Amino acid sequence: MGKIIKRLLLLFIFILLLLGAAAWWMLSYIAPDEQLNLSYEPIDVNEKALAMIKNLKPELVLTEDDINDLIKKHLNEKYASGEAGSAPWELAQDIRLDGARFELEDKMLIAHMNVTYMDRIPAALEAEYSLEWQSPNIVLRPQTLSLKNTGLPISMLETITIPLELPAEEVVTVREVQFLQDQIKVLLKLQLDLRL
Numbered sequence: 520m521g522k523i524i525k526r527l528l529l530l531f532i533f534i535l536l537l538l539g540a541a542a543w544w545m546l547s548y549i550a551p552d553e554q555l556n557l558s559y560e561p562i563d564v565n566e567k568a569l570a571m572i573k574n575l576k577p578e579l580v581l582t583e584d585d586i587n588d589l590i591k592k593h594l595n596e597k598y599a600s601g602e603a604g605s606a607p608w609e610l611a612q613d614i615r616l617d618g619a620r621f622e623l624e625d626k627m628l629i630a631h632m633n634v635t636y637m638d639r640i641p642a643a644l645e646a647e648y649s650l651e652w653q654s655p656n657i658v659l660r661p662q663t664l665s666l667k668n669t670g671l672p673i674s675m676l677e678t679i680t681i682p683l684e685l686p687a688e689e690v691v692t693v694r695e696v697q698f699l700q701d702q703i704k705v706l707l708k709l710q711l712d713l714r715l
Contacts, residue, residue, distance in 0.1 A: 549667055551633040551643040555618025559591035560584075565684045568691060568707070577694075579685075579705040586628070586703060587621045590659075593681050594619075610644075611675040613637045626650050626698045628659055642666060646676055650703070652696035657681045657703070 568579050581589070594608065594616075610616045610632070618633040630646040644666055648659035661676035683705070685691060697704040 546640065549640070549642040551641055553620075553631075553633075553643075555620050555631065555633045557591050557595060557616070557618055559588040559595070561592065562588045563684075564589070568685050577707045577709055579707060581703040581705070583621070583623050583701045586623060589657075589681050589683075590621055590679070591619065593679070610634055614675070617641075623650075623698070623701050623703070625700060627662070644671070646673075648676075648679070650698045652693075653680075654693055655683050655685055657683060657696075 562585055564579070564581070597608075608616055613636060615635045615638070616632055617635055620631045622629040622631070626649060628648040628650055630644075630648065632644045632646065633641065634644055635641050644664060646661060646665075647663045649662055651658040651660065657680075659679040659681065661673045661678065664671040664673050664676055685693070685705075685707075691707045691709055693705055694708045695706040697706065
């Protein structure tokens with residue numbers, strides 16, 4: 520009888536060790552590969568557009584870095600307490616966004632996000648958003664969401680509207696917006712009223 524209890528106890532300890540190793544492997548598998556944050560450099564689209572007008576070049580080019588900064592600024596203004604990169608915000612219930620990096624790919628935006636589940640489990644998510652122009656905003660519509668190539672419901676994401684603060688419409692109007700490989704090009708029409 521003592522041998523059976525001893526064997527059951529050893530089997531129980533072995534199973535616990537296997538479960539612990541499996542949990543450790545799973546946590547290390549879903550953990551973020553790179554350190555991301557929500558800090559950004561302030562960007563003044565209005566100032567860039569006015570510089571373009573001064574040079575009489577009717578296009579405004581927003582690089583991937585500009586888009587990164589615009590999205591992070593918008594997220595910080597909407598969800599955090601105001602300081603750039605200071606407070607993370609909730610992506611969904613019990614899922615906190617700790618950092619992000621955005622890449623442009625034609626008419627898509629790829630979001631690499633570091634999140635924490637229930638303040639304990641760090642993970643890396645990747646989301647794809649389609650890019651649309653709805654004057655005067657760039658609209659990001661969620662298309663896919665995954666955790667290490669495992670699909671998650673996109674209902675966890677919301678549509679994001681990024682306002683572009685262009686000069687007054689008396690001076691410039693948007694003729695066309697082109698979503699390119701690593702930049703967004705806003706083609707403008709100058710409204711110059713020259714009176715002699």
